[in-house]
Amino acid sequence: MLVDFEQIQRAQAGDDAAFNQVVTAYRKRILGTIARLIGRPEDVEDVAQEVFLRLYYSLDQLRTPEVFEPWLYRLTVNASYDYLRKQRRRSESRMADLSEQQVLFADALAGTQHGVEEERRSRIRDLVDTLLHSVSEEDRILLTLKEVEGLSLKELERIYHVKENALKVRLFRARKRILRAFPNAMGPGNSGPGVGTEERKDR
């Protein structure tokens, strides 16, 4: 927990200063999660504000402060879903447009000395995005929360209100599909975009 229970209880009681502290503590993490879930940097803040707005108006429904974090993640996942649904509708009219920030970012990159490192990171991002798009949107979000955000099965169980075993099965199938797409995404004879096979840290 990034804040103590007392702070959450004060925010629940209508203390705006306490709510401000809760937002300040969690906003960076929530911005990061949203960025990885929706993939459009220019809309990340907008979606994050929607998450905290929903939090503000539903905080009184939170029964125990202990479940605050899974609950905040649930709000984040739901707001991201809503955004992606809207995007899907919009993308029917404007296909494959590069976001303004992405263009500016690419332009800025061309002249920087970190260009090579950023190019490697960009390749990793592209590869994982391609792999994650080989599964459904629901599975992509679930996999991202588990594999990238590092949430445990217990935490996911609290977020999704689904039994751990059912989540395990869903994750296993999604992972299997990703693995099937893995060599194709890397290309024939490609060893990957500079990714080592070092042991993954246990979360």
Place this chain on the structure above:
Amino acid sequence: MDDRNNQLDALFVAYRDACPDPEPSASFMPALWQRIEGRRSTFGLRRLTRGFLATAIALCAMMSAVLVLPDNSSSTANESYLELLSESHTTSDEATLAGWTQAEMSENLH
């Protein structure tokens, strides 16, 4: 298979590093409070509408109760009036009958 699983795990870790948490802009909190305030006025209006609706429903219920109850009470009033009337008639008749019987009885006695 294990090798590919490890590769995938490593790729996810690399992806996490390649997508760091973005820093919030300076306008993040002011914009958030602006949205909260904006929603608050909508919420206030909605709450007012809900209150008005609840009052209207309560008033309707009261009015219908007022309209229905007098019917019941008037019928009982009528009933009791009729009952009273019949009762009073019965008693006066009985009294008359009782009076005549008494007079007749006294006449008979004399």
